[in-house]
Amino acid sequence: MQSPYERKRFRQTSLFAYRIILPSLVFILFFIAYPLLYSFIVAFKEYKYGVPTGKIIWFQNFIDIFTKSTVAPGFYNSLVVTMKFTLVAVVAVVVISLAIALLINQQFRGSGLIKVALLLPYAIPGAVSAVIWAWIYDPSFGVMNGVLNGLGIIDEYITVAADPRWALWAILFAYVWKFVPYSTFLFAAGLATIPSSVYEAARMDRAGSIRAFFKVTLPLLRPVLQMVLVIQTIFALVMHFGLVFVITQGGPGDATRTLAWLVYVESFTFTRFGRGAAMAIILALIMIVFIYLYLVVLNPERRLKRREAP
Amino acid sequence: MKKRHMLGTLLVSSFLLATAGCAPAAEPAEAPEPVVITVEVPVVVEKEAAPEEAGPEELAPLGPVTLKFAGWTYDLEKVQQNSDKYVDWVAEQAPVPVDVKIDWSDAGFGEFDTYVTTTFAGGNSFDVLYGSDHWLAKWAAAGWVVPVEDYFPEIRDYVTDIAPYSVEAMTYDGKLYGLPYYTDVMYFFYNKTMLEEAGIASPPTTWDEVTEQSLILMDKGITSQPFMVGLKAGAWFDEGFFALIYSEGADLFDENFEPIFETDSGPVYDMIEYIAASINDTGIVPTKVLEMTAVDVQQAFKNGDAAFVIVPGYMVREFNTPGISKVAGQAEVSMMPGATHATDGYSRMYVMGNGALRDEATKVASWELIEFLGGKTTVDGETGYQIAKRWAVENGLGFSILSLWQDPAVEKAFSAMADTSVMQAQKELAISKDGISAPWFAEWISYVRTEVQKALLRQEPTESVLENIKQQWLDLKAE
Numbered sequence: 001m002q003s004p005y006e007r008k009r010f011r012q013t014s015l016f017a018y019r020i021i022l023p024s025l026v027f028i029l030f031f032i033a034y035p036l037l038y039s040f041i042v043a044f045k046e047y048k049y050g051v052p053t054g055k056i057i058w059f060q061n062f063i064d065i066f067t068k069s070t071v072a073p074g075f076y077n078s079l080v081v082t083m084k085f086t087l088v089a090v091v092a093v094v095v096i097s098l099a100i101a102l103l104i105n106q107q108f109r110g111s112g113l114i115k116v117a118l119l120l121p122y123a124i125p126g127a128v129s130a131v132i133w134a135w136i137y138d139p140s141f142g143v144m145n146g147v148l149n150g151l152g153i154i155d156e157y158i159t160v161a162a163d164p165r166w167a168l169w170a171i172l173f174a175y176v177w178k179f180v181p182y183s184t185f186l187f188a189a190g191l192a193t194i195p196s197s198v199y200e201a202a203r204m205d206r207a208g209s210i211r212a213f214f215k216v217t218l219p220l221l222r223p224v225l226q227m228v229l230v231i232q233t234i235f236a237l238v239m240h241f242g243l244v245f246v247i248t249q250g251g252p253g254d255a256t257r258t259l260a261w262l263v264y265v266e267s268f269t270f271t272r273f274g275r276g277a278a279m280a281i282i283l284a285l286i287m288i289v290f291i292y293l294y295l296v297v298l299n300p301e302r303r304l305k306r307r308e309a310p
Numbered sequence: 311m312k313k314r315h316m317l318g319t320l321l322v323s324s325f326l327l328a329t330a331g332c333a334p335a336a337e338p339a340e341a342p343e344p345v346v347i348t349v350e351v352p353v354v355v356e357k358e359a360a361p362e363e364a365g366p367e368e369l370a371p372l373g374p375v376t377l378k379f380a381g382w383t384y385d386l387e388k389v390q391q392n393s394d395k396y397v398d399w400v401a402e403q404a405p406v407p408v409d410v411k412i413d414w415s416d417a418g419f420g421e422f423d424t425y426v427t428t429t430f431a432g433g434n435s436f437d438v439l440y441g442s443d444h445w446l447a448k449w450a451a452a453g454w455v456v457p458v459e460d461y462f463p464e465i466r467d468y469v470t471d472i473a474p475y476s477v478e479a480m481t482y483d484g485k486l487y488g489l490p491y492y493t494d495v496m497y498f499f500y501n502k503t504m505l506e507e508a509g510i511a512s513p514p515t516t517w518d519e520v521t522e523q524s525l526i527l528m529d530k531g532i533t534s535q536p537f538m539v540g541l542k543a544g545a546w547f548d549e550g551f552f553a554l555i556y557s558e559g560a561d562l563f564d565e566n567f568e569p570i571f572e573t574d575s576g577p578v579y580d581m582i583e584y585i586a587a588s589i590n591d592t593g594i595v596p597t598k599v600l601e602m603t604a605v606d607v608q609q610a611f612k613n614g615d616a617a618f619v620i621v622p623g624y625m626v627r628e629f630n631t632p633g634i635s636k637v638a639g640q641a642e643v644s645m646m647p648g649a650t651h652a653t654d655g656y657s658r659m660y661v662m663g664n665g666a667l668r669d670e671a672t673k674v675a676s677w678e679l680i681e682f683l684g685g686k687t688t689v690d691g692e693t694g695y696q697i698a699k700r701w702a703v704e705n706g707l708g709f710s711i712l713s714l715w716q717d718p719a720v721e722k723a724f725s726a727m728a729d730t731s732v733m734q735a736q737k738e739l740a741i742s743k744d745g746i747s748a749p750w751f752a753e754w755i756s757y758v759r760t761e762v763q764k765a766l767l768r769q770e771p772t773e774s775v776l777e778n779i780k781q782q783w784l785d786l787k788a789e
Contacts, residue, residue, distance in 0.1 A: 253769050
């Protein structure tokens with residue numbers, strides 16, 4: 001039972017809280033919730049060439065995506081490319097960033113400098129880094145060719161962005177360079193919370209560094225790892241778009257035609273906004289499946305609780 | 311509880327990230343009707359009145375209006391100068407004076423279609439904008455640009471003065487939508503000095519000769535990548551691809567937009583196979599052409615990397631300019647090799663956006679801007695295609711105004727750059743892209759780029775690629 005004073009105080013606190021979050025709430029409503037709702041509606045409409053007929057066609061856009069001869073093959077191919085990219089990108093980013101985080105977690109001369117240097121790729125705007133990589137890969141004057149040629153690895157300048165065997169890997173490499181720092185700092189923050197006494201206890205139990213990593217570090221980092229997996233999967237599914245746009249435009253052929261690129265092409269090149277919005281919803285559903293896998297299915301505590309349940 | 315909360319938040323966030331921004335910002339108006347303007351100014355009558363009898367200064371200027379004018383990024387200083395000239399001219403010397411300010415905006419050529427699409431689909435508009443043959447049908451079908459001849463029938467007076475392929479490129483559904491900014495054709499340029507070094511007396515006239523001469527150049531170590539044409543998926547792909555297939559006499563569609571090209575033989579099949587062999591077998595075309603635009607090819611030729619290139623005519627000016635080209639004085643133009651020597655002709659134009667119809671003053675000012683930039687105007691007593699001539703003389707931009715070839719200044723400027731007789735002869739064999747007036751062309755050609763690249767890389771047989779291309783056209787047509 002609250003006293004009148006406590007109730008008044010609670011009301012005042014609540015009002016203050018609402019006043020504080022109001023600007024963010026308004027921003028979210030106008031710039032996120034409204035476009036989201038609108039794109040959801042558009043996905044169920046016939047909407048092409050910028051001229052909305054206004055006709056609700058329910059799931060026809062989705063049916064077309066999966067069955068129409070002019071759309072479905074490209075869509076399925078983009079699904080394969082997207083999945084390949086996402087799986088490799090997530091694994092690469094997680095492994096590399098965890099390794100770097102373990103390294104910078106050690107105190108040594110120059111570790112501060114490495115931390116600052118690590119921030120640079122993430123601090124560069126996406127479009128700028130895409131242009132930088134396009135120049136690095138350039139088959140006529142790119143630094144990559146210059147270095148490989150200088151080291152005697154290649155005799156003649158090679159093209160990676162126009163070679164279907166290499167184009168996706170070129171995008172992937174640039175992507176990993178860009179997004180490793182973000183995860184590295186998340187892991188580094190997680191590592192900093194692990195008390196040194198746990199490692200001391202492991203040492204007393206004669207655990208080597210590899211055993212300590214798998215038995216101490218990794219289990220205690222699990223919440224951070226889950227979070228990094230979720231964030232990196234979301235990033236890998238959509239944030240490669242700038243690189244594809246600048247470096248390959250989905251080519252050569254359909255080698256780098258990912259789902260995010262397809263959403264853009266359908267919406268803004270073909271002006272089939274309905275179909276583009278439907279594809280974006282499919283992309284969102286894929287993300288949700290991944291997140292569910294990471295947070296629910298791969299959660300050992302949850303599995304344990306299920307086993308314990310009567 | 312907390313975890314469930316977190317899961318929910320993440321699911322919602324991911325959904326937001328994936329879907330936000332994939333739909334237009336606002337519901338555009340219903341399918342734009344031909345706009346009815348209730349207040350009509352007798353524009354034609356006033357234009358026809360002799361300036362001496364009823365001088366423009368006697369008319370109260372319309373406006374003030376601010377024209378929203380958009381184009382792609384190219385020589386912005388000159389664009390600004392031309393716009394300033396127009397503002398002065400339209401206030402004092404135009405048939406119908408208007409008090410105008412210009413609100414200019416631009417985007418890169420490669421992104422311009424997206425820029426226009428997002429602008430109009432988001433419920434905004436432009437009054438006058440640059441257009442291109444491969445976007446016109448899409449924009450016109452969407453009602454984003456309007457047929458100028460519906461509002462200013464005098465635009466048709468220009469038809470006899472403009473090359474037919476250019477008129478065709480600016481026409482949609484039988485209506486003329488604008489006047490030319492510049493028009494050009496894809497030419498075959500060669501490096502005369504390289505050929506001389508290799509002991510080759512004359513440039514190739516067939517594609518087999520291109521291969522033979524390229525192999526000689528490679529054998530003698532003169533160049534390792536003799537032949538280039540920009541085939542990166544994008545707008546320049548279309549010009550390069552059509553130039554190649556037209557050179558062998560390709561004909562894609564009949565007058566009813568029915569596909570008439572064969573999928574297992576014929577000019578289209580042969581040229582795709584030829585380029586695929588040139589990339590994968592003989593090596594005379596480097597694979598990197600699939601990530602090169604015509605601008606990149608121009609750069610490679612200027613650097614002395616290639617002996618043969620297919621690029622638009624306006625690039626010749628830089629080829630032979632000392633200081634910016636390593637091959638200055640060595641670039642020569644030749645007729646396109648092939649059975650018919652035909653090539654692709656393309657048109658960039660000034661068109662009227664539906665924003666121009668919001669009031670009479672804006673509509674008149676928009677037309678006068680289009681006519682000032684693309685048509686014949688009288689400025690300070692001098693009458694002619696002044697802006698088209700300026701672009702031609704100062705920048706080497708091609709033109710479809712036939713009478714400009716007789717202009718001494720134009721003749722002088724072009725003959726200093728290349729053999730104008732060859733350029734004129736090539737221009738006469740230029741063909742506008744087949745099927746370009748179909749509203750689904752932009753979507754189809756985007757598909758073609760991807761598919762043809764697969765054939766060029768031998769990821770898929772040419773026959774099946776052409777089957778896919780044909781089927782895509784039929785499906786889009788059926789829609």
